[in-house]
Amino acid sequence: MAADIIDGKAFALDLRGRIATLAADFTARTGRKAGLAVVLVGEDAASQVYVRSKGKATVEAGMASFEHRLPVDATQAELLALVEALNADPAVDGILVQLPLPTHLDEQTVIATISPDKDVDGFHVINAGRLAVGQPGYVPCTPLGCLMLLKDRLGSLSGLNAVVIGRSNIVGKPMAQLLLAESCTVTIAHSRTRDLAEVVRRADIVVAAVGRPEMVKGSWIKPGATVIDVGINRVAGTEPGKTRLVGDVDFAEASAIAGAITPVPGGVGPMTIAVLLRNALVAAFRNAGLDLADDAI
Numbered sequence: 152m153a154a155d156i157i158d159g160k161a162f163a164l165d166l167r168g169r170i171a172t173l174a175a176d177f178t179a180r181t182g183r184k185a186g187l188a189v190v191l192v193g194e195d196a197a198s199q200v201y202v203r204s205k206g207k208a209t210v211e212a213g214m215a216s217f218e219h220r221l222p223v224d225a226t227q228a229e230l231l232a233l234v235e236a237l238n239a240d241p242a243v244d245g246i247l248v249q250l251p252l253p254t255h256l257d258e259q260t261v262i263a264t265i266s267p268d269k270d271v272d273g274f275h276v277i278n279a280g281r282l283a284v285g286q287p288g289y290v291p292c293t294p295l296g297c298l299m300l301l302k303d304r305l306g307s308l309s310g311l312n313a314v315v316i317g318r319s320n321i322v323g324k325p326m327a328q329l330l331l332a333e334s335c336t337v338t339i340a341h342s343r344t345r346d347l348a349e350v351v352r353r354a355d356i357v358v359a360a361v362g363r364p365e366m367v368k369g370s371w372i373k374p375g376a377t378v379i380d381v382g383i384n385r386v387a388g389t390e391p392g393k394t395r396l397v398g399d400v401d402f403a404e405a406s407a408i409a410g411a412i413t414p415v416p417g418g419v420g421p422m423t424i425a426v427l428l429r430n431a432l433v434a435a436f437r438n439a440g441l442d443l444a445d446d447a448i
């Protein structure tokens with residue numbers, strides 16, 4: 152039987168609607184809009200597209216978007232000075248520095264300079280530590296979006312076997328922490344994992360965050376498992392000169408065996424920006440000293 156398709160686009164749209172309602176509530180209570188600042192260094196084409204769509208989505212949610220562009224040859228000192236100015240600006244609740252940075256800049260130092268209370272990407276070591284010990288903080292947007300889709304589909308995740316393929320600080324590690332906090336039995340697989348197919352076969356939940364087109368085969372999937380495909384890979388299309396996006400999972404094969412699966416595109420991708428807005432709004436409520444229920448968004 153074919154798997155159910157987990158519609159990340161529809162879920163993200165609904166989430167953005169709920170965020171807009173709460174953002175209006177925030178404005179009514181404080182007399183100002185929740186504010187998200189995005190910093191872009193250089194002219195990288197993909198980063199420009201991301202920054203534009205983040206700004207547009209922020210405004211659509213009724214929040215203030217502050218876009219800061221620095222030239223590709225900006226110095227580390229200039230970038231850090233901008234981050235510190237944003238840390239001090241009361242109109243800015245969340246700060247996102249678009250990665251990757253040009254190679255002469257030190258990403259770790261830049262991330263460490265962002266105030267942990269405005270770190271809506273959740274990349275600061277303080278927020279990674281808060282996630283590890285179960286304190287409220289900011290969780291990276293992509294894995295939090297994956298968790299929302301999983302809970303929406305499965306309800307309680309307690310006791311399920313989850314395999315996360317990938318151990319990056321941005322996706323794999325925080326995903327594993329989130330699943331552990333939901334009482335899953337978590338395995339983190341990576342490039343040195345032996346017999347990955349056999350490891351994946353034990354999983355009730357598979358999260359693939361590898362960056363290798365269609366690497367996870369249908370024969371690896373336990374019948375009925377829930378498959379979350381984080382991968383975004385551009386490959387040659389069927390027509391000459393055309394490209395198409397595929398995930399890390401062989402969708403055609405896996406969707407014949409899984410119970411539910413996210414498509415690429417239209418699965419995890421739309422969740423990332425929606426969760427960024429969610430994190431920025433949570434930051435606004437917290438920074439203003441206002442209560443927001445844990446499950447409000």
Ligand code: NDP
Nearest residue numbers: 293317318319322341342360361362381382383419420423
């Ligand atoms: P990284 O390159 O940082 O990490 C990839 C991970 O995959 C590493 O831990 C690596 O292992 C592991 N890996 C590589 N090859 C294999 C293999 N053959 N078998 C098992 N594991 C392997 O990538 P990211 O975590 O940043 O991103 C992963 C994917 O998710 C990419 O396709 C990216 O484009 C996509 N992505 C999508 C987002 C979205 O919004 N939908 C957001 C962020 C990322 P090791 O550590 O041993 O090298």
